[in-house]
Amino acid sequence: MRTPEAEDKSVCDPPQPSPRFGPVGGCLREQREGSHLPDTPLSHLGLHTHRRAGTEARRHQKLAFAASIGSRSSAPSNQARVARVGVPVKRSRCPRQLRNREPKPANAGWTSVPRVSARAQPGGGAREGGAWKGVGRRNHAPGTCDRWSARHRALGHVRGRLGPESRPGLGLGREPRLGSEPGQLCPEHGEPLSWFCLSERRPVCATCAGLGGRCHGHRIRRAEEHAEELRNKIVDQCERLQLQSAGISKYVAEVLQGKNQKAASMASAARELVIQRLSLVRSLCESEEQRLLEQVHGEEERAHQSILTQRAHWAEALKKLDTLRTSLVGMLTHLDDLQLIQKEQEFFDRAEEAEGILDPQESDKLSFNEKCAWSPLLTRLWATSVLGSLSGMEEVHINERTVSPLLHLSEDRRTLTFSAKKSKACSDDPERFDHWPNALAATTFQTGLHAWIVNVQHSCAYKVGVASAQLPRKGSGSDCRLGHNAFSWVFSRYDQEFRFSHNGQHEPLALLRCPAQLGVLLDLQAGELVFYEPASGTVLHIHRASFPRPLFPVFAVADQVISIVH
Incomplete structure (x- = not known):
């Protein structure tokens, strides 16, 4: 039979038969913590999973990895990592034999047929006493095989300790070679599946791989070599998984613990900051409250004292007037004509004295000054609390019957969009503004406190x-123009000019920036209309007056769009 070596140059040289053992693995924790393992270092057990294509640098790198994990071996080997990750391994050739290996002819110590076929022939080689004789036998340096047998005995001791449960079905006996069981024969030729087709990714026999076989011309390699490569890949994958597990464990133990401690520390700092700032605000509010109450009390005392002074003054005046009147009445009733003439000068003096007592006049000093309770800080805090409270916000919707033909009202009745052309779809309603781009809200206010916010960031007019x-x-x-009559009070913007307008009086407002939102506060009880910027907490303008009832929110837009914030 023509061997596949003649068909495909990618076929590796036949490996030298070596003893195969059962699994040496198990759980990583059991391997590392079990005190029942023998004292023989793992590097002396001959458990190297040598990779024929690997470089010397990679082998030393893996040995260094095994030593860093904490192997029990005094001379770290490639098998230490195998024992830790818990995967079954196959004993390879003697390390000294691998180092001293030199190219030999095909008939020098090797059979000319595939390795499994040589084993299948009578007398082709048999295992006696744990060593191979016959096929592929090589001469070793003195003492090498003795050390190899010592490793074999130590490995048997380890396998005896681990038990057959590490790989069910194999037990403690010799691991069968691939294709040595009847169930692993080629169904077509009845030969052992000793080769692996890399093209079809399946094991094949020598006939399938040879000339005329179904895998002729495919990339073929020995099944044992492919299995060995898979074992190495599994070991590498286990190492990567172990490193990944170690990284995750380190992340959980160190990073997450640090994150937890940092989160607790930051939360504590945040609580202290909130308490500190609210304490400062509370202290400021208490101080402002005390100041305003003192001002109110002082103003009350001043007005009361003024009233008392006026009361005493007018009481004295009344007494004097009563005396003058009594005197004049006595002159009139008790004096005759001659006596009355003689008392003429006295009469003029009494009349002049009475004229010196003036009539009472209205004075601001007798009234309480409401400005003593005005505070910019209190107004800002009040506006912020009202606008920040959902209960203080009004559900304002625009009355579609009042919308100008120059405006388009959205379906939710909150957004007004300016259009340069009048809409012909609008009916001629008596409540509709027919010229100016105005609109009234459907909500009316009779009394109490009311607040709403308008988004004006997209409009310049x-x-x-x-x-x-x-x-x-x-x-x-x-x-009909807003701000130009006595029936409207509006905050207006045109380009970069801001002003408050009422009854044709326009008060310019100096703003540092254009507000994106405009808050409106209406306190009918206090008679205050406040325009406020929610983003910065700035009170833009306050107007105090006695407003007529009812009042409607009113809007006008001559550029793009404005909308009521829900």
């Missing part, structure tokens, strides 16, 4: 405020 129900709707005059 808009008006936002409140208006009374008396605001005219028809025509192009100023009486």
Whole structure:
């Protein structure tokens, strides 16, 4: 039979038969912690999984890895890592034999047929006393085989300790060679499956791999070599998994623990910061409260003292006037004509004295000054608390019957979009603004506190405020224009100019930046209208007046779009 070596140059040289043993593996923890393992170093057990194509540098690298993990071997070997990861291994050739290996002719110590076929022939070689004789036998240096037998005995001791459960079905006996059982014969030729087809990725027999076989011309290699390569790959994968497990364990033990401690520390610092800032705010509020209450009390005392002074003054004046009146009445009733003439100068003196007592006049000193309770800090805090509270926000929707034909109202009735052309779809409703791009909300306010926010970041020309129900709707005059009549109070923007407008009076406002949102606070009880920027907490303008009832939120837009924030 023509061997596959003649067909494919990629076929490796036949390996020298060597004893094969059962699994030496098991759990990594059992390997490392079990005190029942023999004292013989693992490097002397002959468990090297030598990779024929590997370089000397990679072998030393793996030996260094095995030594770093904590092998019990005094001379770390490639098998130490195998024992740790817990995979079955196959005993390879003697290390000295591998180092001293030199190229030989095909008939020098090797058979000319595949390795399994040589074993199958009578007299082709048999195992006696744990050593191979006949096929592929080589001469070793003196003492080499003795040390090899010592390793074999130590390995048998280890396998006896581990037990057959490390690989079910194999027990403690010699690991059968691939293709030595009837179930592992080629179904087509009945020969052992001693070769592996790399093209079809399956084991084949020598006939299938030879000339005329189904795998002729394919990439063929010995099944044992392929299995050996797979074992090495499994060992490498186990090493990678072990390194990955070690990395994960280190991450859990060190990184996550550090993260947990850092999170706890940062949470504690955050709590302290919140408590510190709120304490500062509370202290500031208490101080501001004390200051304002003192001002209110002082103003009350001043007004009360003024009233008392005025009361005493007018009481004295009343007493003097009563005296003058009594005197004049006595002159009139008790004096005759001559006596009355003689008392003429006295009469003029009494009349002049009475004229010196003036009539009471209205004075601000007698009134309580409400400005004593005004505080920019209190206003900002109040506006922030109202706008930040969901209960203080109003559900404001625009009345579609009031929307100008120049505006388009969204379906949710919260967004107004300006259009340069009037819409013909709008009906001629008596409540609709027919010239100016205005719109009123459907919500009315009679009393209490109300707040809403308008998104104005996309518009450079808009008006936002409140208006009374008396605001005219028809025509192009100023009486329908927001801020130009007595029925509307609006905050307006045109390009980079901001101002508050009411009844034709325009108050310029100096803003450092254009607000993206505009908050409106209406306190009908206090008579205050506040325009506020929620993002920065800045009060833009406060207007105090006695507003008529009811009031409507009012909007106007002449550029792009504005919308009510939900």
